Amino acid sequence: MPDGALTQVNAGAAHYGDPAVEFAALESGVGVTDRSHVGRLRLRGADVLDLLDRLTTNKLETLEPGEGMPSVLTTSKGRVVDLLTLTAADDYLLCLTSPGRQEAVVEWIDFYTFAEDVTVEDASADTAQLSLAGPGAATLLEGLGVDVSGLPTFHSRAYALSNADVLVWHTLSVGTPTYEIIVPVAAATGVWEALTQAGAVPTGYQAREAYRVQHGMPVHAAEFGDDTNPLESRLKGAISFNKGCYIGQEVVARLNTYQKVQRRLMAVTFSGNAQIGDALKSTDGVAAGVVTSVAQVPGGGTLIGLALVRQEHAAPDATLLVADRDTTATLSEPAFALATEPVEA
């Protein structure tokens, strides 16, 4: 274990014997992780897309069945309520929230629902979520009769897998392809066994957390929340800057247009120990940021992390010091941000 707590409360096991093997599977084979702790909501009604388009940052109004996208629920001050990942399934919109955030998201949507035809149902307890990640994920699924070739990122499709009706969702793939498999809870064990018998390595949250940190994927309460705006957390890929008004749009647009974003999420490689919450300072002692996530690459690998760093210090290859420790922190751009942020014209 690194000298720092994991940032996420996870379902499933910490590991299934050897986190190093599990981490390697995510990087170069196929790993399957029980991520049923993620919040899952079903939204139904004629006004669902219209309402969420008004409440969140991305352009959802024209979402077609099978399509999906991430979108950020923001306050009127431009702070993050949660990052949502959405896909239009057959007769409902499936919404993933951060773990444990489903209730807050339901309350938020409910507060802003007036005369609209919208109902929200928490599907977190009656479904399970098995996350299949790694370069061999699509091939493994195809071997089980689930042809995901041609399923673009964020698109989902209904399939039969191990005698169960499942939704396979190609979510954002940073580093390696990832497919979230949403399955009725009663069929979850059968689908898990089918995947592992086909060669997917059962992967616990230790390896998965290291994989997340290595690829710079921000999570709630660590990299984003009610004290950050979506731009400093590098969620620009989930924001439409030309869709018009949504709650918080004025603040987010102003921060972007006038380049007023004060901090920037960066990936960090530590030379020694570090913990979540550690302060970062420049080599001449100026406060430079805070560590938000820490993970050790399994198998005795490097201690890596994520940090919110003040703009003037947030340069790739810059070296900062971890306050009160004999540790240096070398910065780099998070792969997640590089993969998702729109290229400036």
Add this chain to the structure above:
Amino acid sequence: MATMQQPLTINITETAAEHVRHFMMVDGKEGYTVRVGVKGGGCSGLTYDLNIVPEAGENDKIIEEHGVRLSVDKKSYVFLAGTVLDYSGGLNGKGFVFNNPNAKTACGCGTSFSV
């Protein structure tokens, strides 16, 4: 001398009522209801909604003033009690304007508010 406190309601000015009646006549909608409400959205969180409809909603609060029938759904009424619906005409006019005492902040363009 103590004065009786008036219950909070929604009012429409004579100018706004005149414009409502005019629009109803032009559209052949005499006798319709002006249904006002609040919607989530806009930069500040809540925006106003105004529609001319054949009937009020089932549980709407009904207000009649200056020959116009206003209706508002109960949840929106919580955010609109005390509002005066006015009309701002002319080249720089904004059309129908909600003067809402519950609105604490408004966005730059003034079309959304928060409470």
